[in-house]
Amino acid sequence: MSDSIKVYIPATIANVASGFDVLGMAIDEPGDVVVVRKTTTPGIVIKNTLPQYNLPTNPAENTAGVSLMAYLKTIESDQGFEIDILEKVNPGGGMGSSAASAVASVFAANKLMGSPLADEELLPAALEGEQVASKAIHNDNVGPALLGGIVLTTSYVPLRVIKITPPDDLVCVVVYPHMKLNTADSRQALPPSYTMHQATEQSANLAGLVAGLINSDYELIRDCLVDVLAEPYRKKLIPGFDEVKSAALENGALGCSISGAGPSIFALTNDYDVAVRVMEAMKVEFGKGGLDTDGYVSKVNADGPRVLD
Amino acid sequence: MSDSIKVYIPATIANVASGFDVLGMAIDEPGDVVVVRKTTTPGIVIKNTLPQYNLPTNPAENTAGVSLMAYLKTIESDQGFEIDILEKVNPGGGMGSSAASAVASVFAANKLMGSPLADEELLPAALEGEQVASKAIHNDNVGPALLGGIVLTTSYVPLRVIKITPPDDLVCVVVYPHMKLNTADSRQALPPSYTMHQATEQSANLAGLVAGLINSDYELIRDCLVDVLAEPYRKKLIPGFDEVKSAALENGALGCSISGAGPSIFALTNDYDVAVRVMEAMKVEFGKGGLDTDGYVSKVNADGPRVLD
Numbered sequence: 001m002s003d004s005i006k007v008y009i010p011a012t013i014a015n016v017a018s019g020f021d022v023l024g025m026a027i028d029e030p031g032d033v034v035v036v037r038k039t040t041t042p043g044i045v046i047k048n049t050l051p052q053y054n055l056p057t058n059p060a061e062n063t064a065g066v067s068l069m070a071y072l073k074t075i076e077s078d079q080g081f082e083i084d085i086l087e088k089v090n091p092g093g094g095m096g097s098s099a100a101s102a103v104a105s106v107f108a109a110n111k112l113m114g115s116p117l118a119d120e121e122l123l124p125a126a127l128e129g130e131q132v133a134s135k136a137i138h139n140d141n142v143g144p145a146l147l148g149g150i151v152l153t154t155s156y157v158p159l160r161v162i163k164i165t166p167p168d169d170l171v172c173v174v175v176y177p178h179m180k181l182n183t184a185d186s187r188q189a190l191p192p193s194y195t196m197h198q199a200t201e202q203s204a205n206l207a208g209l210v211a212g213l214i215n216s217d218y219e220l221i222r223d224c225l226v227d228v229l230a231e232p233y234r235k236k237l238i239p240g241f242d243e244v245k246s247a248a249l250e251n252g253a254l255g256c257s258i259s260g261a262g263p264s265i266f267a268l269t270n271d272y273d274v275a276v277r278v279m280e281a282m283k284v285e286f287g288k289g290g291l292d293t294d295g296y297v298s299k300v301n302a303d304g305p306r307v308l309d
Numbered sequence: 310m311s312d313s314i315k316v317y318i319p320a321t322i323a324n325v326a327s328g329f330d331v332l333g334m335a336i337d338e339p340g341d342v343v344v345v346r347k348t349t350t351p352g353i354v355i356k357n358t359l360p361q362y363n364l365p366t367n368p369a370e371n372t373a374g375v376s377l378m379a380y381l382k383t384i385e386s387d388q389g390f391e392i393d394i395l396e397k398v399n400p401g402g403g404m405g406s407s408a409a410s411a412v413a414s415v416f417a418a419n420k421l422m423g424s425p426l427a428d429e430e431l432l433p434a435a436l437e438g439e440q441v442a443s444k445a446i447h448n449d450n451v452g453p454a455l456l457g458g459i460v461l462t463t464s465y466v467p468l469r470v471i472k473i474t475p476p477d478d479l480v481c482v483v484v485y486p487h488m489k490l491n492t493a494d495s496r497q498a499l500p501p502s503y504t505m506h507q508a509t510e511q512s513a514n515l516a517g518l519v520a521g522l523i524n525s526d527y528e529l530i531r532d533c534l535v536d537v538l539a540e541p542y543r544k545k546l547i548p549g550f551d552e553v554k555s556a557a558l559e560n561g562a563l564g565c566s567i568s569g570a571g572p573s574i575f576a577l578t579n580d581y582d583v584a585v586r587v588m589e590a591m592k593v594e595f596g597k598g599g600l601d602t603d604g605y606v607s608k609v610n611a612d613g614p615r616v617l618d
Contacts, residue, residue, distance in 0.1 A: 021505070022513035154517040154533055162517055162529065193502035196330070199538055203512040204331035207519040208463040208471055214523055220471065224463055229508055 004037040005111050006308040009104045010148070010301040011089040012096030013172060013266045014140035017227040017257040018205035024096070024140035025150040026301035027172045030294075032100040033087035033308065034064070036108035039080035044068055048084040053091050055101075063098045064105035067129025071106040074125055075116050081109055090294070092183075093176045094260035099141030102129030107146065107305045119304070122146060123159060134183075141260065148304030150213060166300035167216035171275040173267040174259055174298075175244070175282040177291040181237055186261040189233045198228050218254060218270045225255025225268065238263045240289040247281040256282075272297070313346040314420055315617040318413045319457070319610040320398040321405030322481060322575045323449035326536040326566040327514035333405070333449035334459040335610035336481045341409040342396035342617065343373070345417035348389035353377055357393040362400050364410075372407045373414035376438025380415040383434055384425050390418055399603070401492075402485045403569035408450030411438030416455065416614045428613070431455060432468060443492075450569065457613030459522060475609035476525035480584040482576040483568055483607075484553070484591040486600040490546055490572040498542045507537050527563060527579045534564025534577065547572045549598040556590040565591075581606070 009032040014024040039045065044059040059065025064083055072079065083105055089097040106122045106129070126142045143151035143161050150164040205224040212220030235241040235258065244265055248256035252274040253267035265282065269275040279295040286293045318341040323333040348354065353368040368374025373392055381388065392414055398406040415431045415438070435451045452460035452470050459473040514533040521529030544550040544567065553574055557565035561583040562576035574591065578584040588604040595602045 018512070019516075020512075021509040023516070152513060152516055152520070154513045160517075160532055162520055164520065190505060193504060194508050195502060196499060196538060199503050199508035199511055200330040202508055203327070203329075203515040204461060204463045206512040206516045207328075207332070207461055208469075210516040210520050211461070211471055211473065211523060214520060223469055229505060 003112065004035060005108045006033065006035045007104055007108045007305055008033055008308050009100040009107065009145055009305045012099055012141045012144045013174060014096060014138070014260045015230060015258060017225040017231070017255055018202055018209050020202065020227050020230045021138065022140060022153050023150065023206065024144040025166070025172065026144040026148045026304055027174065027296065028298040028301045029296050030089050030095070032085065032089055032104050034104035034108060035084040035086060036105060036112065037082050038112055039082055042078040042080045044080065045082040047082045050085055050088050053088060055091065061132065063101040063129045063133045066132045067102040067126045068105040068109055070125035070128040071109055071122065075113065077113065079113065090176060092180065094258065094262045094264040095174060095176065096141035096145055096260060098133030099130050099145045102126040102142060103145040103305060111307065119146060123161070146304055149300060149302050152210060164210060164213050166302060167213060169270045170300055171269045171272050172298050172300060173253070173269065173275050173279045173282065174264050174296045175279060175286065176264040176294045177286045178293065179263050179291060181261070181263040183261060185237055186234055189237055190230060191233060194229060202229050221268065222254040225257065227257050231257050234258055234262060238265065239291065240285055241265065244282045244285040247285045248278050251278045251281045253278045312421065313344060314417045315342065315344045316413055316417045316614055317342055317617050318409040318416065318454055318614045321408055321450045321453045322483060323405060323447070323569045324539060324567060326534040326540070326564055327511055327518050329511065329536050329539045330447065331449060331462050332459065332515065333453040334475070334481065335453040335457050335613055336483065336605065337607040337610045338605050339398050339404070341394065341398055341413050343413040343417060344393040344395060345414060345421065346391050347421055348391055351387040351389045353389065354391040356391045359394055359397050362397060364400065370441065372410040372438045372442045375441045376411040376435045377414040377418055379434035379437040380418055380431065384422065386422065388422065399485060401489065403567065403571045403573040404483060404485065405450035405454055405569060407442030408439050408454045411435040411451060412454040412614060420616065428455060432470070455613055458609060458611050461519060473519060473522050475611060476522060476579070478579045479609055480578045480581050481607050481609060482562070482578065482584050482588045482591065483573050483605045484588060484595065485573040485603045486547070486595045487602065488572050488600060490570070492570060494546055495543055495570040498546055499539060500542060503538060511538050530577065531563040534566065536566050540566050543567055543571060547574065548600065549594055550574065553591045553594040556594045557587045560587045560590045562587045
């Protein structure tokens with residue numbers, strides 16, 4: 001068995017409109033590329049973190065380090081590892097960058113150890129790592145980053161996830177505007193409480209969205225990609241949100257909302273050419289507000305992490 | 310074409326735990342039996358309403374009368390009808406009695422008129438009738454009473470309903486304790502607002518429940534039959550609720566919660582014999598508190614109303 005492995009971990013769209021806080025999907029692009037090597041002495045070394053992102057190199061503060069320590073505790077091993085991050089989903093973009101890091105180290109290390117745990121059993125360790133970055137336990141990025149596809153989390157104690165096979169033609173658009181969005185601002189934008197009507201409307205839309213995804217019913221997906229709990233309050237933090245969303249819908253998107261905590265905005269379509277047009281229109285609208293962007297058009301990543309080379 | 314028709318309209322379980330306010334299911338028993346006749350002069354006569362239930366005979370105050378008037382307005386007809394109610398789901402029991410009445414008259418009249426509207430097009434008129442009884446527009450009883458099966462309502466304006474085909478083996482238990490439950494008390498028991506966590510937990514459970522129903526995944530149905538928005542607050546209005554629910558679960562129910570606004574309690578199972586045992590155990594628990602009960606064990610009614618004779 002090799003002592004070194006290179007893995008690809010997909011970016012993820014969390015808070016999928018009506019799926020706020022509980023639904024996430026993995027996408028083919030972008031993603032993290034990470035090399036993990038066994039070392040001859042115990043301990044974890046974060047060797048390379050891409051200096052432009054200024055990520056912590058102390059393993060106890062680093063998402064990939066914390067998840068790997070949790071993994072080693074689970075399997076009761078003191079094996080040492082070093083971690084090289086070669087490519088990284090942009091941190092702070094709302095595309096699951098910290099979840100990708102958290103998954104990368106445990107997925108790779110588990111392979112190097114001969115897969116003592118099944119992929120799903122890696123979730124708790126990856127969640128511990130993600131918690132370092134997000135300050136809260138949220139599985140809506142970690143779940144799909146590890147398992148691929150579309151993942152609904154119905155419970156944390158016990159942890160229960162449901163994997164939903166995406167419709168064949170579903171295509172995701174994500175546009176990341178080059179701006180900083182303060183996570184504390186994102187949280188403070190949410191109201192302290194909700195009405196019964198808001199809660200039940202969200203529940204019906206999420207149930208409809210999941211039914212639409214299971215049955216490849218794009219009309220239902222379109223009708224139910226509606227977030228009443230977060231988007232109405234958070235959209236003001238993203239300059240041009242309304243115009244970007246309108247451009248996406250006018251160009252044929254099934255729906256459009258904030259990806260994760262933002263500032264990225266995602267849209268879903270059932271046609272690749274439509275998706276490219278939607279992405280370009282979204283970039284144009286951000287550009288009118290003076291924001292540079294990165295745009296991605298991608299299928300749902302059905303399989304999750306993969307070993308490279 | 311006949312000038313008279315006798316129809317059977319199923320009772321319904323609304324507020325299906327995590328489906329609070331948005332999901333309902335029709336059951337085979339009990340149900341309303343209603344005769345509707347064309348008359349030679351315009352106007353609606355409520356001829357017989359089962360005196361023990363003390364229902365209004367003024368058509369403008371009677372659920373079946375109001376929905377029928379709304380139907381006639383929709384099809385622009387001044388045809389007269391008289392309505393005989395022969396059997397009735399117990400009003401105030403939480404089993405969709407008013408929805409059954411609201412559906413009965415429009416379903417029957419539409420047949421007598423040569424079906425100018427499709428069943429789904431009868432929903433708005435039936436909802437107007439149901440509103441007389443419930444003081445609010447709720448489709449979670451009317452939808453399944455009219456369309457059969459399990460119905461998710463995702464939007465009222467425009468009205469959007471999704472019919473979910475029930476798993477083959479799903480069996481419903483409803484136990485109706487002979488007690489009055491004040492509707493105003495039921496409403497006032499609910500808190501004025503909810504946390505984000507409550508809202509998203511409900512949404513995830515409903516999405517999981519719907520996925521479980523679509524995929525006949527009984528384990529998922531079991532995990533997701535959890536209502537965090539209403540049951541924790543309303544259950545105190547039903548003496549012995551906790552004991553009845555425990556008895557249902559201990560005897561093999563997948564889940565158990567309040568049917569509609571109560572006082573009936575429903576349970577779901579995937580086995581007829583288990584359902585009978587669950588019903589008996591629930592009745593015993595109510596009996597310990599001195600309450601007489603009616604119990605029903607029934608498949609989901611997949612087809613909705615039917616013409617008798």
